[in-house]
Amino acid sequence: GAGVSQSPRYKVAKRGQDVALRCDPISGHVSLFWYQQALGQGPEFLTYFQNEAQLDKSGLPSDRFFAERPEGSVSTLKIQRTQQEDSAVYLCASSLPSLIETQYFGPGTRLLVL
């Protein structure tokens, strides 16, 4: 079946612009995660949803970052007033609702802020 998809795959933004990154999880996966991966680093947790409920947003680096999943499927990560330090790959993963279940990752969105 289809895996996790993310769009756009690449995004170039001017500093100060708002961006929206989309994640389509695997059908039936109630858990959805966002990670930020800086160049040469491992992914860092941003936020976690179970269905439409955002259960943990402790990893969001500032109040410029906002995530939503209004119908419990597609999720959007929004970054307002982008800064150069926001440049990274943003990864989305989905899974069934148990830690022992595998997280399936999308290909990521590479964001470059100029």
Next chain:
Amino acid sequence: AQSVTQPDIHITVSEGASLELRCNYSYGATPYLFWYVQSPGQGLQLLLKYFSGDTLVQGIKGFEAEFKRSQSSFNLRKPSVHWSDAAEYFCAVGANYGQNFVFGPGTRLSVLP
């Protein structure tokens, strides 16, 4: 809070040689441990995971890992490396969902023909 270290930033091996990638974790209880692989332009793919039971875990693509509680380690091994194994490898530790799921910095594997 959990933490993960991968002491080797970059490893180069010849095709057909054996491989061991190191992972050390810090966590106060029994951890859930994972190894992921990331090829250029690709998403992360789970190689194997450990939750409990047998400390030697078999994964996909011929990989295995051994959990050693006394050494707080979860090293990844493969007896014979293929050129297609060249990628970035990440160790991760989790306890609950959310900020407790932590990735290491990764080890980049290069394979010589």
